[in-house]
Amino acid sequence: MKASTVLILSLLGGAALGQAADLPSFRHVTIDDKVSIGYGIAIADMNADKKPDIVLCDARNIAWYQNPSWKKHIIVENLTQRDHVCIAVRDIDGDGRAEIAAGAQWNPGETTDTAKSGAVFYLIPPADRTQKWTPVQLHHEPTTHRMRWFEAPNGSFDLVVLPLHGRGNRANKGEGVRTLAYHVPADPKQAWKTTLVDDTLHASHNFDVAQWDRDKADEMLLSGVEGSFLLKRGKDNSWSRQQISINPTGEVRQGRGSGGANFVTAIEPMHGTQLSIYTRDKGKSNWVRNIIDESLDQGHALATGDFMGTGADQIVAGWRGTQRTGKVGVKFYYPTDKARTKWKSMLVDDNQMATEDIRAADLNADGKLDIIAAGRASNNLKIYFNE
Incomplete structure (x- = not known):
């Protein structure tokens, strides 16, 4: 310490x-x-010892800090030319150890070119989770910015990824932010199917996993220039939404x-x-x-x-x-x-x-x-x- x-x-x-x-x-x-920027934090048990560990997304590496010594273990480094920007960390298969996805190539000024802006990875852990993990690159929208794991009504988990801007946006004008749900395949190295969660907001800076009605499925709080919204998912995977505020958030x-x-x-x-x-x-x-x-x-x-x-x-x-x-x-x-x-x-x-x-x-x-x-x-x- x-x-x-x-x-x-x-x-x-x-x-x-x-x-x-x-x-x-x-x-x-x-x-x-010695943190560079510290873009994002997650808390989860990384090694099934029933102690919550800390996971940090930093500019050039993603690492977990082992409870209670807080020893640092590097998960991945330099996934893209530009910074890592976000992580999603949650035990999605019930083995007591969290799975991780990461967002990178942070370039908010480039809203069109997917090679220059945005990246999404699923990280495959080794047997010894203190060693380096293997990244699998997935489809992405430009300006990848936030991500979370959400539990679906059927008990499965989807990775939901939130870009900051819509494609081609300038001054928060143009297409809406395409918030996508990624559905985990049996083999994570294979193609991941996606479905659209929402495409109506602009400058959508953050969102939250919510437990609104205390059923099994997670709800979502989503915000942007247009305000804050509660999104609920039906059994058919479609999302309904209710506006909470009209204030830019x-x-x-x-x-x-x-x-x-x-x-x-x-x-x-x-x-x-x-x-x-x-x-x-x-x-x-x-x-x-x-x-x-x-x-x-x-x-x-x-x-x-x-x-x-x-x-x-x-x-x-x-x-x-x-x-x-x-x-x-x-x-x-x-x-x-x-x-x-x-x-x-x-x-x-x-x-x-x-x-x-x-x-x-x-x-x-x-x-x-x-x-x-x-x-x-x-x-x-x-x-x-x-x-």
């Missing part, structure tokens, strides 16, 4: 909710201080409120300044927006989870810009009233994390969610242990 410090979080305001549950404090542990995540009610949180617009929450009264169809922070600078990372043990989720957001305050960082947001309409925040990291991506997971099996973040300009990968 590179460094370990303890930060007792300083409140930015009083917390009525704190009377019922203590606000968390986080111990900082830097597990890599960069990051979007699902959260659970009081009584298990769903809410949506978003950083708006792309690389934006605002953190919003969308809630809906029971039996009503319209979503109500509540802006809880307008001080972010290039907000770029978002996670939800019950860090406080209250039975409902709080929010973590990170930013990477310095023009507004001169500092980068990570904040923790918590409600202060039972209706969850009033929120306060406290700093988790003050100017040591130029946040590119962030995740929440219980890494040490103590029953408390921890925070994992990767920093672009800060060139680091950190764990914030919830103690």
